[in-house]
Amino acid sequence: MSTAYTDPILAWYESNARDLPWRSPSATPWGVLVSEIMLQQTPVNRVMPVWHEWMKRWPTPPDLAAEPSGEAVRAWGRLGYPRRALRLHATAKAITERHDGEVPSSHAELLDLPGIGSYTAAAVASFAYRQRHAVLDTNVRRVLSRLISGDEYPPKSQTKAEVATAEALLPLDPPTAALWSVAVMELGALVCTARTPRCVDCPVLDKCTWQLEGRPAYDGPPRRGQTYAGTDRQCRGRLMAVLRDAEGPVEKPALDIVWSDPIQRERALDTLIADGLVDPLDDGRYALPS
DNA sequence: TAAACGTGGTT
DNA sequence: TAACCAAGTTT
Incomplete structure (x- = not known):
């Protein structure tokens, strides 16, 4: 495994991390879980006010489970993909019934909950419980694609090679691995962005394959689908x-x-x-x- | 495996 | 302005 990227990115994170409420030491595993669901395909700025509202109204899974699912959908507001609200309510009920009202800490048990897939299970286990898991979201996939593979964008769907790469880079110490995971995500969100990356601010610019190869343009198939109006x-x-x-x-x-x-x-x-x-x-x- | 699934800001 | 993009999951 390689450690060349670890220290510069961890150091960068220490001084550049955003002060997001679900990263606060006072955030509960439930707060982390709710944030992860809300953040699926939805920008931080839009999530923030809704997350605060939810945490105040439903501070624990049993609080949400006691409400009609429609209240979760209503409080979801305009975050989009309202099935997430329905599944989050179902998850709150499952946690209440199967896990004594406590968000489970094992990846397998998290994966069993509705609306929680491979990414979210790894994220909650890492960020709420400081475990060691490869956390592969769209940010991390893009960073590793550029850094390691020299491609501007990752493959359209996640590959085994990407998982292997992410696992190889993961620090051995679990708390450090969890910190590394959030740090790489943050680097992708703030510096190694999709459209116009701020490479001058990158802590591993000198080790970036994409950069060293002259930042070749993406040459794959178009990555987007249809327009929204009329659908x-x-x-x-x-x-x-x-x-x-x-x-x-x-x-x-x-x-x-x-x-x-x-x-x-x-x-x-x-x-x-x-x-x-x-x-x-x-x-x-x-x-x-x- | 690919398509479906919301919404709004950015380029 | 239309297209792209945002901490994915499900079927």
């Missing part, structure tokens, strides 16, 4: 906004007015019901789930 996703978002902003159940016309295409609207509503995000009541009205 079912946008339609679902509109419908959910109506339900979130209403005090209680809403009449069907209140949903109909936010999307003109009836075919697409009904399809979107059906998928929301199938996902458990919308509850069709017996009286014909619609509500957030109970």
Whole structure:
């Protein structure tokens, strides 16, 4: 294993880390878990106020588990991907029932919880419990891609080679490994960014393969998908906004007015019901789930 | 494995 | 301005 990157990046983190609330010594494992779910595909700035609100309202998993799932969806606000709120509520219930109300510390038990995949399990085990796991998020994948492979961007989907690389770089001492993981993520978030990296501020610039090879341009396939306007996703978002902003159940016309295409609207509503995000009541009205 | 899944800021 | 991007997971 290589240690050439470890000390410069740890030193850089010590003086450049953002003071994020879920990194505070007073943050609980539950607070870390909630932050990780909220941060999936969602920028820090948008998460911050919602996280504070959640922590004040639901300081422990049993607090959230005692509420209807619809309250979690409502309090999710406009963070996006509201199925995360539903799964976080289900996770709170599972923790309450299966783990005595305490967020489990083992990677396997975390992985068993709804909405928690390989990244989030590793992140919670590392950041909340100071364990030694390879934490591979989009930031770390990009940093290692540039530093080690010399490619501007990592492969479209995670490879075994990337996991092997990340594990090889992981310091042996668990608390140091946990610190390393958050430090590499932070480097990717603040310096080794996707679009215009601030290489002048990089602590390992002299060891960066991509840099040493003259920063060759990305030559792979386009990495993005379709536009958002007009999609079912946008339609679902509109419908959910109506339900979130209403005090209680809403009449069907209140949903109909936010999307003109009836075919697409009904399809979107059906998928929301199938996902458990919308509850069709017996009286014909619609509500957030109970 | 690829596509689906929200939202808003940045380039 | 349209495209890209943000601490991914699920099916």
